[in-house]
Amino acid sequence: MRASVKGRDELTVNVQTVLGLPTKKEAERILDAVVLSLETTLLNNLGTNGFTLKLNGFGKFSVRHKPGILRKVGFSGQTVQTKMVRKVRFISLGRLRQRERVD
Numbered sequence: 001m002r003a004s005v006k007g008r009d010e011l012t013v014n015v016q017t018v019l020g021l022p023t024k025k026e027a028e029r030i031l032d033a034v035v036l037s038l039e040t041t042l043l044n045n046l047g048t049n050g051f052t053l054k055l056n057g058f059g060k061f062s063v064r065h066k067p068g069i070l071r072k073v074g075f076s077g078q079t080v081q082t083k084m085v086r087k088v089r090f091i092s093l094g095r096l097r098q099r100e101r102v103d
Helices: 007-019 024-044 094-100
Strands: 052-055 059-066 070-072 079-081 085-092
Touching (some): 007 024, 024 052, 024 059, 059 094
Antiparallel strands (some): 070 079
């Protein structure tokens, strides 16, 4: 594989090779469909606190709702309530997780 191929292009080439597709365009369509499906599933369940989407051997997406907190404003000394936040978190699994640590 060439050193100039990066990110999404590298992923597209890998999908094309693994699935034995004749064109790069077909691999891009498959990749777009997978990404759109992941995004749609996460957006549909964004309101569900504790929702998880696990992709075996790759990673896990989880949705968490964090309540607002009381925070003191520096100069005025006022205490204000921050807004509630929804967080989507990715936790790597499998070989990716094993390779994260650098000794």
